[in-house]
Amino acid sequence: MVDSPFTPSQFRILPRALQAIRLMNTLGLAVVVVSNQPGIAKRHFDQSTLREFDRKLRSSLRSAAARIDAIYYCLHHPEAQVKTLRQRCKCRKPGIGMLTRAARDLGLSLAASYMVGDGLTDIEAGNRAGCRTIFIGRWKCEHCQFIHPPTLRPTFVAKDLWEAAQLIRSELQRASGVSGAAPKRWKAAVAL
Ligand SMILES: [Zn+2]
Numbered sequence: 001m002v003d004s005p006f007t008p009s010q011f012r013i014l015p016r017a018l019q020a021i022r023l024m025n026t027l028g029l030a031v032v033v034v035s036n037q038p039g040i041a042k043r044h045f046d047q048s049t050l051r052e053f054d055r056k057l058r059s060s061l062r063s064a065a066a067r068i069d070a071i072y073y074c075l076h077h078p079e080a081q082v083k084t085l086r087q088r089c090k091c092r093k094p095g096i097g098m099l100t101r102a103a104r105d106l107g108l109s110l111a112a113s114y115m116v117g118d119g120l121t122d123i124e125a126g127n128r129a130g131c132r133t134i135f136i137g138r139w140k141c142e143h144c145q146f147i148h149p150p151t152l153r154p155t156f157v158a159k160d161l162w163e164a165a166q167l168i169r170s171e172l173q174r175a176s177g178v179s180g181a182a183p184k185r186w187k188a189a190v191a192l
Contacts, residue, residue: 013057016162018064023165025067027172029114030106030189033057033071034098036121041080050075069189070106072098094124099131099191112188116164123154126191132156132171134164161192 024031039045054071061068074093080086091097103110115126118136126133128151135154158164168190 013060016160018060018066020161020165021061021066021068022064023162023169024190027165027169029168030069030108031067032102032106032189032191033068034093034102034115034125034191035071035073036093037073037075038077038080038085038092040075041077041082041085043081070102072102074098093119093121094128096125096129099125099129102189102191103129106189107187108189109187113191114164114168114189115191116158116161117192120148120152124151127151127153131191134158134167136160136164165190 021031037050040047040050050073057071058068072091074089074091074095074097076085076087076089076092078086078088089095089097091101099110099115102108103113110129110131113131114134115122115129115131116134116136117123117126123133123135133154134156136158139154139157156164156167158167
């Protein structure tokens with residue numbers, strides 16, 4: 001949803017992302033951010049920068065009346081300069097630690113959830129966790145089904161988060177008949 005931030009001034013929310021989150025909110029889905037943030041571990045920035053980033057994200061959401069239900073950051077890196085963050089953790093994507101934790105914390109079914117992201121590690125994490133996956137951006141390789149193992153193949157490809165949200169809406173509508181009734185709140189989530 002957001003470009004990897006280096007400093008808070010570089011923080012920006014991608015076009016139509018807030019609208020997309022609002023749509024997911026109205027579909028009755030929990031919206032969860034799961035983000036690798038190795039910048040502190042690599043001494044690119046410090047805790048206060050991440051807090052500032054977090055604050056900007058939350059205030060942009062508030063002003064757009066969009067809601068994110070939980071945010072998880074993995075601060076670790078296997079080659080971190082900051083010793084306490086140097087570890088092979090289970091949360092760093094493509095690990096699924098942040099997804100299983102969100103599922104536990106919020107009572108979600110990962111099988112009914114979507115993992116949306118613009119990196120192969122997002123897709124891999126989502127697939128390993130049993131989510132449906134949506135790759136954002138251009139899926140570059142035309143013969144990927146032969147090159148990438150199935151764990152790296154997304155269920156869908158979308159141009160941006162807004163298109164991803166619409167894909168999810170159509171799937172949910174198909175699943176619930178033409179009525180388009182919202183699924184039971186918080187059974188499923190979209191992880192960004
Ligand atoms: Zn971690």
